[in-house]
Amino acid sequence: MKRGYQESSSSNSFAPPQSKPRYSSEDDITNNIARKVAEHYSARTNQTLEERENSPIIHLKKLNNWIKSVLIQLYAKKGDAVLDLACGKGGDLIKWDKAKIGYYVGIDIAEGSIEDCRTRYNGDADHHQRRKKFSFPARLICGDCFEVRLDRVLADDAPFDICSCQFAMHYSWSTESRARRALANVSALLRPGGIFIGTMPDSNVIVKKLREAEGLAFGNSVYWIRFDEEYSDKRFKSSNPFGIQYTFHLEDAVDCPEWIVPFHLFKSLAEENDLELVFVKNSHAFVDEYLKRPEFIELMRRLGALGDGNQDRSTLSPDEWEAAYLYSAFVLRKRGQPDQTRVDTRRDKGKMLLSKEDIMYIDGKV
Numbered sequence: 246m247k248r249g250y251q252e253s254s255s256s257n258s259f260a261p262p263q264s265k266p267r268y269s270s271e272d273d274i275t276n277n278i279a280r281k282v283a284e285h286y287s288a289r290t291n292q293t294l295e296e297r298e299n300s301p302i303i304h305l306k307k308l309n310n311w312i313k314s315v316l317i318q319l320y321a322k323k324g325d326a327v328l329d330l331a332c333g334k335g336g337d338l339i340k341w342d343k344a345k346i347g348y349y350v351g352i353d354i355a356e357g358s359i360e361d362c363r364t365r366y367n368g369d370a371d372h373h374q375r376r377k378k379f380s381f382p383a384r385l386i387c388g389d390c391f392e393v394r395l396d397r398v399l400a401d402d403a404p405f406d407i408c409s410c411q412f413a414m415h416y417s418w419s420t421e422s423r424a425r426r427a428l429a430n431v432s433a434l435l436r437p438g439g440i441f442i443g444t445m446p447d448s449n450v451i452v453k454k455l456r457e458a459e460g461l462a463f464g465n466s467v468y469w470i471r472f473d474e475e476y477s478d479k480r481f482k483s484s485n486p487f488g489i490q491y492t493f494h495l496e497d498a499v500d501c502p503e504w505i506v507p508f509h510l511f512k513s514l515a516e517e518n519d520l521e522l523v524f525v526k527n528s529h530a531f532v533d534e535y536l537k538r539p540e541f542i543e544l545m546r547r548l549g550a551l552g553d554g555n556q557d558r559s560t561l562s563p564d565e566w567e568a569a570y571l572y573s574a575f576v577l578r579k580r581g582q583p584d585q586t587r588v589d590t591r592r593d594k595g596k597m598l599l600s601k602e603d604i605m606y607i608d609g610k611v
């Protein structure tokens with residue numbers, strides 16, 4: 246099956262567009278890049294357990310899974326309704342299941358990834374030898390969650406208790422309107438007091454490494470980052486903090502255009518949308534802090550990212566540890582107090598077994 250963003254069949258009312266919508270030229274460029282990102286992720290096939298274990302970044306993947314698990318365990322509560330923006334192939338479904346959530350909506354732009362997420366949710370795929378069914382109903386949507394008015398698409402499913410956007414928020418920073426749409430979507434769909442958790446590249450680290458590099462590229466055996474000549478003076482205008490593009494290559498994982506997200510701006514756009522910063526931590530600081538807690542040491546030991554689950558870093562190579570430093574984890578809280586009287590009907594929207602027809606396809610301009 247060819248997996249492109251705007252082609253698939255669905256019986257939903259939000260069918261994939263039959264012909265390309267007309268955009269202005271800036272929109273055209275942005276949509277082409279968004280499609281390129283979608284095609285990149287769609288084309289990534291599922292790895293067998295053996296391929297995964299032989300990956301040059303297997304311990305980095307395990308470390309990132311540990312970081313996401315810690316975020317989920319810190320904030321998810323039994324029965325929570327969860328919105329997973331850029332959910333990918335559903336790599337976090339097991340983590341949500343362990344948190345005993347009550348409802349899950351996953352959205353991703355890559356058709357192939359959403360299909361893989363569907364089979365993983367159904368327990369069809371032999372992902373890492375797991376065939377168990379999940380205990381929460383789910384809905385899956387294929388579309389651009391930084392372009393679409395998700396408050397309209399998910400009006401009957403909202404409000405959510407938790408929104409998660411793991412390793413993907415930076416894809417919204419290609420233009421100001423997309424960055425604003427991303428945060429407006431999160432805010433509109435979270436209940437007062439609801440939590441937004443995520444991970445994304447740490448722009449301070451990337452810009453520092455660029456300035457320390459001899460040319461416009463830097464990296465090691467597992468990753469490289471390259472900026473265009475346009476940034477040869479290695480300075481970025483504060484008047485134009487969106488669309489600062491670089492190419493990111495992570496061995497066995499990513500080969501995509503990405504965008505710098507200046508965190509102070511992310512924080513102030515979030516505040517404009519009633520989302521207050523709880524914390525932001527570089528992955529290194531995150532590991533140091535949460536590896537002080539016995540339950541997370543035990544989790545690290547089980548996942549096997551760091552040798553003995555504590556101070557022994559012998560399994561994670563120095564190059565993987567340096568790549569981990571490129572990312573940060575953040576938590577934001579939606580202002581206000583939760584409405585205790587709300588009756589919960591959202592579970593009706595999800596299903597315990599998802600057919601291909603259950604995936605909703607949404608056009609970029611909903």
Ligand SMILES: C[S@@+](CC[C@H](N)C(=O)[O-])C[C@H]1O[C@@H](n2cnc3c(N)ncnc32)[C@H](O)[C@@H]1O
Binds near residue numbers: 279283353355390416
């Ligand atoms: C690095 S993967 C992370 C996937 C998943 N969140 C995880 O942690 O395993 C990035 C994901 O972002 C998705 N993505 C990128 N741009 C997107 C957009 N505009 N709307 C929805 N998903 C997007 C990609 O298709 C890909 O699945």
